Amino acid sequence: MHSLSPSPSMRLSLKSLGKPSPAYRVTPSRLLVQCGHRFDSSRADWQSACAILASKVVAQQQDTEKSGDAGKNNIAAVNGHRTLDLVPIDNLPKPLTIADLSPAPMHGSTLRVAYQGVPGAYSEAAAGKAYPNCEAIPCDQFEVAFQAVELWIADRAVLPVENSLGGSIHRNYDLLLRHRLHIVGEVQLPVHHCLLALPGVRKEYLARVISHPQALAQCELTLTKLGLNVAREAVDDTAGAAEFVAANNLRDTAAIASARAADLYGLQILADGIQDDSSNVTRFVMLAREPIIPRTDRPFKTSIVFAHDTGTSVLFKVLSAFAFRNISLTKIESRPHRNRPIRLADDANVGTAKHFEYMFYVDFEASMAEARAQNALAEVQEFTSFLRVLGSYPMDMTPWCPSRGD
């Protein structure tokens, strides 16, 4: 897959996560703009902004510590005895409530949400659906979005895991296992693709179409129907493709991306709604450093990953643990077991069978707060060599509305 460069828009990259900022060139007031949707400055500025953010957190902690010292000075001597000055009632610590227990942003009140791509990507729209009014932080790779949360540069990551036409986004399944973040929610986003080109360009001028591989797959039939039997090229994200066409003034190349990307990068819409099925939906998961507390007052989903143990009919036994408790499975995915990819079984008469080993990802419709889910997992554990709960989270129950062009 191409990584289009030079790219004028700013994204977090693995390099920028690793290196400290050389100079603090932005003011905290510019921070909101730079960490948010409007990106008009350089990557170094962004790093500086994050460094300032970190130093502000430290400064706040120091202030708190200082006020602790000041509190000690409130101890006055009366008749030789030390007494405490009365603390104004407003300053008394408030009891924790349930709401305090879910992870909260550590900086101001705006949640910073990492996504892969540049502004105009569907992942940015998913971040906005999951967390309205958040500051969406673009990252150049999925891996970077995971790390941004782990390193406290972002509070959440919103990442695509599957699309109704294109199928699973395997990379994110692998990363879920490799990283220690928790799934705290899901959003389903209707995806409405447009064919974008520079103003004045006509379909007949096109020699190639570029986009994210999932987007190319979702529009394959329609592109052919439109007579576009031209080269397809996969790039990192849909909006990045639009940006590339615009930045390089490419008159022979179209991008598949959103209508918002057309607006942002000054492209015209050559064809609207080019996904092969109008009910084209991508499912995203929200990730956080801490899990949420599972509840039973609304529909919950739980995601697990396991590797099966030796024995016969193991997969059947695992899945029946859910069936016997009337728990519906909504998704099953298998990925190579990278620590132990092959199991050899010798049969003296026939030879050696080479079985591939898998990690199985299962989503089921129940909350970990329910006894039936806990019992099912206790049973699953008996047949598995590895089991991890990736998260138990509210299901996206927004009423169905097919994708629109806006």
Ligand SMILES: O=C(O)C(=O)C[C@]1(C(=O)O)C=C[C@@H](O)C=C1
């Ligand atoms: O490229 C984008 O705009 C993305 O947000 C990525 C992505 C994906 O990974 O599947 C998300 C939704 C669409 O299905 C197409 C692409």
